[in-house]
């Protein structure tokens with residue numbers, strides 16, 4: 076069974092095309108395979124943040140992406156991942172500008188200019204956007220939360236909750252809080268499977284404004300934990316940056332988003348019916364082409380797997396070093 080090891084901003088995944096399966100997978104087997112392959116300790120070549128499962132899409136699209144988190148839970152969307160799936164389908168079907176079917180929307184994707192030599196980039200639509208508690212799976216006694224307190228979580232921090240369409244809880248913080256333990260403490264509680272605020276969990280991000288139109292986003296993801304980056308979180312954070320700091324960034328203006336794994340650019344749009352959507356532009360790096368035995372992998376046995384590196388990771392790291400200078 077073939078797979079690709081990929082990443083967007085260091086948020087890493089295995090792309091698994093249903094057409095490359097040795098035999099069909101049940102839903103339970105897909106979840107179990109993901110947990111085994113992505114395990115950071117005993118998984119495949121250092122594991123991953125999840126599996127991006129690629130299937131044929133319905134007639135208005137050129138493919139379908141399902142997002143399986145490292146813990147086996149399924150998410151409605153993956154911003155870093157859809158850029159890598161866009162590249163995979165672009166190269167498989169010789170496309171440049173097309174739509175990918177996701178759980179709640181068919182999303183436009185297109186190839187973007189390379190970020191540097193050997194660092195390919197794609198532009199992905201992030202939508203739909205909702206602030207409604209029902210769409211967020213949020214129970215706080217009110218329908219929306221925009222720059223408001225949740226006393227049970229923090230006496231001081233102010234949060235915004237937005238679904239893009241997966242759920243995100245976002246707070247703007249200073250550098251000290253950004254780098255501290257509070258994010259992990261709050262996110263671990265909200266993803267414990269028992270709390271009443273987000274019973275289905277939520278991706279939690281702390282955002283620090285670095286400069287005009289430049290932010291740093293650190294994310295603890297539902298179903299994964301801390302990741303190098305979360306594309307939907309960076310998009311949601313960009314939207315809240317525009318809404319709460321509109322003097323710094325207007326609609327249609329490019330925002331530079333830095334994260335522990337690299338960077339992306341985002342643009343916040345508002346369409347004629349008043350709904351927001353974002354463009355998420357960033358790398359789509361193929362680290363290696365992989366071959367494993369599917370039956371053995373389901374048992375967590377990766378003996379004899381092949382790992383054929385593309386050389387792109389070295390070029391990505393060289394690019395990132397120029398960003399961090």
Ligand SMILES: N[C@@H](CCC[C@H](N)C(=O)O)C(=O)O
Nearest residue numbers: 150153154155241305306307
């Ligand atoms: N890292 C992804 C988001 C993956 C799903 C998320 N953990 C969730 O459960 O909603 C991204 O780049 O958006």
